[in-house]
Amino acid sequence: MNATPPAPEQTDPATAGVTAAHPGVTELFALLAYGEVAAFYRLTDEARMAPNLRGRINMAAMAAAEMNHYEVLRDALERRGVDVVPAMTKYASALENYHRLTTPSTWLEALVKTYVGDALAADFYLEIADALPDEVADVVRAVLSETGHSQFVVAEVRAAVTASDRQRHRLALWSRRLLGEAITQAQFVLADHDELVDLVMSSGEGLTQMTEFFDRLQRTHAARMQELGLA
Amino acid sequence: MNATPPAPEQTDPATAGVTAAHPGVTELFALLAYGEVAAFYRLTDEARMAPNLRGRINMAAMAAAEMNHYEVLRDALERRGVDVVPAMTKYASALENYHRLTTPSTWLEALVKTYVGDALAADFYLEIADALPDEVADVVRAVLSETGHSQFVVAEVRAAVTASDRQRHRLALWSRRLLGEAITQAQFVLADHDELVDLVMSSGEGLTQMTEFFDRLQRTHAARMQELGLA
Numbered sequence: 455m456n457a458t459p460p461a462p463e464q465t466d467p468a469t470a471g472v473t474a475a476h477p478g479v480t481e482l483f484a485l486l487a488y489g490e491v492a493a494f495y496r497l498t499d500e501a502r503m504a505p506n507l508r509g510r511i512n513m514a515a516m517a518a519a520e521m522n523h524y525e526v527l528r529d530a531l532e533r534r535g536v537d538v539v540p541a542m543t544k545y546a547s548a549l550e551n552y553h554r555l556t557t558p559s560t561w562l563e564a565l566v567k568t569y570v571g572d573a574l575a576a577d578f579y580l581e582i583a584d585a586l587p588d589e590v591a592d593v594v595r596a597v598l599s600e601t602g603h604s605q606f607v608v609a610e611v612r613a614a615v616t617a618s619d620r621q622r623h624r625l626a627l628w629s630r631r632l633l634g635e636a637i638t639q640a641q642f643v644l645a646d647h648d649e650l651v652d653l654v655m656s657s658g659e660g661l662t663q664m665t666e667f668f669d670r671l672q673r674t675h676a677a678r679m680q681e682l683g684l685a
Numbered sequence: 686m687n688a689t690p691p692a693p694e695q696t697d698p699a700t701a702g703v704t705a706a707h708p709g710v711t712e713l714f715a716l717l718a719y720g721e722v723a724a725f726y727r728l729t730d731e732a733r734m735a736p737n738l739r740g741r742i743n744m745a746a747m748a749a750a751e752m753n754h755y756e757v758l759r760d761a762l763e764r765r766g767v768d769v770v771p772a773m774t775k776y777a778s779a780l781e782n783y784h785r786l787t788t789p790s791t792w793l794e795a796l797v798k799t800y801v802g803d804a805l806a807a808d809f810y811l812e813i814a815d816a817l818p819d820e821v822a823d824v825v826r827a828v829l830s831e832t833g834h835s836q837f838v839v840a841e842v843r844a845a846v847t848a849s850d851r852q853r854h855r856l857a858l859w860s861r862r863l864l865g866e867a868i869t870q871a872q873f874v875l876a877d878h879d880e881l882v883d884l885v886m887s888s889g890e891g892l893t894q895m896t897e898f899f900d901r902l903q904r905t906h907a908a909r910m911q912e913l914g915l916a
Contacts, residue, residue: 491738494745498729507722507777508770511755514725518752521745539739546738 474589478653480534482582483527483593484541485643485650490524491542492549493517493571500564509561512606516568523597530593545643552639556632562614562621563628565607566682570632572604573678574671581667582654612683626684633675637668705820709884711765713813714758714824715772716874716881721755722773723780724748724802731795740792743837747799754828761824776874783870787863793845793852794859796838797913801863803835804909805902812898813885843914857915864906868899 494517501513528538558564579598583591615622644651654664679685725748732744759769789795810829814822846853875882885895910916 491742491745494749495729495732495741498726498748501726507774510726511722511770514722514752515756517729518725518749521749524742525746539742543738 474587476649476653478649478651479586479590480531480536480541481647481649482653483531483534484536484538485545485647486579486594486597487524487527487531487538488542488545488549489575490520490527492546492553493575494520494524496553497568500558500567503558503561503564505561509610513564513568516572516604526593526596544647548639548643551642552635555635558628562611562625565611566625566629566684567632569604569607569611569682570629570675570678571636573674574633574636577671577674581670608681615683622684625682626679629675629679629682629684633672637671705818707880707884709880709882710817710821711762711767711772712878712880713884714762714765715767715769716776716878717810717825717828718755718758718762718769719773719776719780720806721751721758723777723784724806725751725755727784728799731789731798734789734792734795736792740841744795744799747803747835757824757827775878779870779874782873783866786866789859793842793856796842797856797860797915798863800835800838800842800913801860801906801909802867804905805864805867808902808905812901839912846914853915856913857910860906860910860913860915864903868902 497513497517497520501510501517504510504513531538531541556567558567576598579594583594583598586594611625615625644654654667676685728744728748728751732741732748735741735744762769762772787798789798807829810825814825814829817825842856846856875885885898907916
């Protein structure tokens with residue numbers, strides 16, 4: 455309805471940089487919001503495999519943290535005049551596909567998925583926060599400061615893979631598959647949503663930065679596999 | 686292992702009153718803690734019946750609030766030197782039985798259960814907070830201040846029962862059944878746990894107070910049914 459052209463400072467390539475008014479910011483928040491809700495339901499589903507009450511409680515606490523992140527993003531969207539539910543629906547298929555293609559078949563697979571997923575989300579939040587204007591970065595950092603609930607995974611996975619080479623090989627493959635599916639779905643999302651590509655491209659060095667971003671994700675993923683005793 | 690008799694001020698009927706050292710306080714916190722975890726998993730299960738994403742998000746937000754309550758109770762137990770998981774396990778059967786016997790078969794039944802359950806929990810927290818020493822009451826009130834996430838239910842249930850007398854009758858019966866099962870399970874818990882009975886009996890007027898407590902629960906339940914358009 456609003457045919458007013460964007461303010462010149464947003465489109466002038468000389469001044470570059472992203473402003474909080476960039477339409478990609480709304481899309482980014484909507485994508486992340488759906489990611490949190492999808493993670494909530496998947497964690498609680500996968501927690502059914504827990505061998506005991508303590509495991510189920512740890513997973514429930516992580517799931518609850520996802521909803522706290524969701525609320526930060528929903529409030530940020532509301533401040534931008536955007537209703538979160540319709541805005542996030544368009545990202546449902548990519549996130550549901552990721553979870554459908556990475557349904558764990560054992561409690562250990564569920565634990566590794568939780569840890570890897572939480573870590574990838576944290577990396578992702580940190581990367582984008584650096585590239586965004588302060589006002590937007592503050593929202594992203596508020597969400598990030600809430601991650602790190604998955605430390606309980608490390609002891610349990612390390613114990614299992616120390617006791618069994620077969621488990622170590624299985625879980626190492628599983629962990630690589632998780633990263634691969636995450637990258638695949640991230641690329642589908644970018645291919646379908648020009649505003650998001652534009653947001654990443656205009657914040658810093660563009661395409662080079664995007665390649666480096668995926669490289670960095672792979673390196674930090676390798677570090678996490680080592681923490682879990684999988685590499 | 687500890688054969689020391691309780692300190693005289695705890696057992697002297699003349700001074701009455703409950704101290705924070707009463708063993709029933711630990712049992713109460715453990716019972717409530719299991720209640721929060723059970724509610725978390727049931728809400729997320731029942732949310733699967735939601736007709737849309739907004740409904741699923743509302744249920745997820747309520748479930749996340751239950752885990753925040755759980756954490757308040759766990760911390761309070763830790764301050765008392767009690768490990769929450771073993772302490773709460775003995776209350777599993779009563780709470781799981783309540784949920785098993787009140788499994789909703791429609792989304793509207795799930796909404797009513799959420800609302801009634803949240804309200805009963807709030808009543809219960811408020812009643813016991815008044816009867817407890819300040820230090821303990823503060824914990825209970827911190828949990829209570831977090832309830833009230835179920836207001837989203839009212840509009841949806843009222844609309845459905847205004848449109849259909851059949852729905853109103855069905856849901857009114859359902860709502861009475863929820864209260865009945867909650868009272869039945871509460872009585873089983875009291876019958877099995879003398880420390881809890883002693884806690885309630887010694888805080889105020891004892892048995893009379895307990896009867897009045899259940900009477901008040903029924904009255905506030907009737908008020909809630911009216912809010913929902915069921916009475």
